Each structure stands twice: as C-alpha cells, then as structure tokens.
Amino acid sequence: MERNKGKTSKGIILVLILLTISLSILLYFTYNEYLEYNNILKDNKELNSKINILNKEYTKELDIKKELEYNENTLNNIEEEIIKLKEEVFSLASKLEDKITNSESNYKIAYLTFDDGPYLSTDEVLDILDKYKVKATFFTIGLDKDICYDNNNYSCAETYKKEVDLGHTIANHTYTHAIFRGLYNSTTSFISDVKRQETLIEERTGVKTNIVRFPGGSSTARGLKESIINELRNLGYGWADWTANDGDGGYLPNTTVAWNNFTNSINENIEVVLFHDYSNITISILPKAIEYLQDNNYILLPLFYNSIKVNK
Numbered sequence: 001m002e003r004n005k006g007k008t009s010k011g012i013i014l015v016l017i018l019l020t021i022s023l024s025i026l027l028y029f030t031y032n033e034y035l036e037y038n039n040i041l042k043d044n045k046e047l048n049s050k051i052n053i054l055n056k057e058y059t060k061e062l063d064i065k066k067e068l069e070y071n072e073n074t075l076n077n078i079e080e081e082i083i084k085l086k087e088e089v090f091s092l093a094s095k096l097e098d099k100i101t102n103s104e105s106n107y108k109i110a111y112l113t114f115d116d117g118p119y120l121s122t123d124e125v126l127d128i129l130d131k132y133k134v135k136a137t138f139f140t141i142g143l144d145k146d147i148c149y150d151n152n153n154y155s156c157a158e159t160y161k162k163e164v165d166l167g168h169t170i171a172n173h174t175y176t177h178a179i180f181r182g183l184y185n186s187t188t189s190f191i192s193d194v195k196r197q198e199t200l201i202e203e204r205t206g207v208k209t210n211i212v213r214f215p216g217g218s219s220t221a222r223g224l225k226e227s228i229i230n231e232l233r234n235l236g237y238g239w240a241d242w243t244a245n246d247g248d249g250g251y252l253p254n255t256t257v258a259w260n261n262f263t264n265s266i267n268e269n270i271e272v273v274l275f276h277d278y279s280n281i282t283i284s285i286l287p288k289a290i291e292y293l294q295d296n297n298y299i300l301l302p303l304f305y306n307s308i309k310v311n312k
C-alpha cells in the first residue's frame with residue numbers, strides 16, 4: 001500500500017515536471033512568434049508611412065515644378081528630384097508587394113488604370129485623382145487624338161503631357177486599338193502599332209513607355225500571344241492585364257450595377273483595376289471607389305515596370 005502510494009506521487013511529480021517543461025517550451029515559442037509578429041507589424045507601419053511621406057513629397061515637388069515653369073536651371077534640378085522620389089516610391093512599393101505576397105502585411109495595393117484615352121472627360125478623371133492625391137496609370141491610344149472623340153470641338157493633344165506632369169504613369173495601349181481591323185493580324189502588325197504609340201507618347205511627353213496593355217486583354221491575341229510577348233520583352237516592355245473592374249468596357253445600365261460590379265471584383269490583396277476614362281458612369285462612382293479602397297486598407301499607386309503585376 002505504502003509503496004503504491006509512493007509510486008503514485010512519484011508519477012504525479014513526473015507528470016507535473018513534464019507538463020511544466022512542455023508549457024515552458026510552448027511559452028517560449030509563442031513569445032518568440034509574438035516578438036516576430038510585432039516586428040513585422042512595425043516594419044509594415046514604417047514602410048507604409050515612408051510611402052505616404054514620399055508620395056506627399058512627390059506631389060509637392062510636382063506643384064513646385066508647375067510654379068517654376070520658366071526657370072530652366074531650377075526646373076532641371078526639380079526634374080531630377082522628381083525622378084529620384086518616383087524611383088524611391090517604386091522601390092518601396094516593390095518591397096510592400098513582396099510582403100503582401102508573403103502574407104506579412106496588413107496593407108493591400110490597388111493600381112487604378114484608365115484605358116483608351118485621352119478623352120475630353122479625362123480631365124474630370126484627373127481632377128478627381130488630384131483631389132484625392134492619388135496617382136494612377138493611363139493606357140493611352142493615339143488614333144486622331146488631336147480631336148477628342150467625345151467632343152470634336154476640343155483637342156486632346158495636350159492631355160498626354162498633363163497626365164505625366166501630374167505624376168501618373170503613362171502606358172501604351174497601341175496606336176490604333178483596332179482589335180477587329182488588323183491589330184492582331186500578326187506579331188509584326190501588333191508590334192508596329194505599339195512602336196507607333198511609343199513614338200507619339202515620347203514626342204508629346206518626353207517619356208518612353210515600358211508597359212503595354214493588349215487591347216481587349218492579352219487573351220484577345222490568341223495564338224499570337226506568346227510571340228508578341230517575346231517581342232515585347234526584346235523591346236524592354238512588360239504587359240499588364242487586370243484583376244478587377246466595374247464593367248465599363250461593355251454595357252452598363254446605371255451606377256448601381258457599376259458599383260456592385262466594382263465592389264464584387266475587389267477581393268485580392270493586390271488589385272489592378274480596369275476603368276475607361278470615357279465612361280461617365282465610372283467618373284461618377286470614382287470618388288466613392290477611391291474611398292472604398294482606402295477604407296479597406298488599399299494603398300493606391302501607379303503601375304511601374306518592376307511591379308509583380310507587370311508581366312515580363
């Protein structure tokens with residue numbers, strides 16, 4: 001009896017010791033994970049506030065540039081400063097993309113893109129973006145843009161430069177956008193249309209484009225897709241499709257449908273949002289759409305060549 005009692009208490013002590021050891025190990029690992037998690041949170045916060053500060057500085061420099069249009073020397077310095085800041089923003093954005101991809105960030109990124117312009121209505125898009133201090137990407141075409149499609153009494157020739165001066169990314173959507181009239185006849189026809197638009201943008205803005213969007217999306221190229229991508233790569237181009245949209249490329253009966261399409265399509269941590277700058281419905285929901293994304297922890301940025309959303 002006594003002996004059994006002794007055995008039982010020894011057993012209990014052993015179990016208690018083992019339990020204490022396991023608990024200590026568990027506590028040790030949990031604490032370490034907690035520390036690591038805290039570090040990641042801190043990193044993310046720092047990264048985000050850096051991007052915000054740089055974006056603000058970038059906007060400020062652009063404003064100063066506008067004021068100093070006639071002073072060439074100062075203007076040259078400012079141009080360099082702007083390029084430097086832009087590169088810094090893009091390199092931080094690249095780091096944030098990595099963190100988001102590795103589930104190490106609470107932040108998300110949305111790249112707003114506007115296709116087929118410039119139109120007269122592009123000015124309204126630019127005003128809204130400016131009001132929210134948001135930079136976006138314009139996939140422009142070239143066909144007869146000296147006359148605005150949506151109002152023949154106006155010229156849209158200056159709009160390319162305006163997009164660049166306001167700090168947005170200007171990108172290449174081919175010169176003719178002629179999906180059913182020859183663009184996709186061959187790799188050569190597609191590439192020469194891209195080069196034609198590249199020349200037009202360079203002449204009007206001084207910027208050499210390095211991002212293409214296939215009119216109709218890359219799947220429209222069908223059997224030519226791989227060969228076109230190879231050629232684009234040789235020319236230093238990346239290309240981008242989209243992951244979200246409000247349906248403004250097709251028939252949209254009203255803003256409610258557009259809004260529902262838009263919010264239903266936002267579900268990835270890094271979104272490329274397709275809009276068209278000719279769409280009055282998109283323009284009317286744009287302020288709310290920007291607020292919706294920001295409220296859902298999205299940082300809104302312009303596309304850049306090294307982004308993981310730009311295929312190479």
Ligand SMILES: [Zn+2]
Nearest residue numbers: 115116215216
């Ligand atoms: Zn298009």
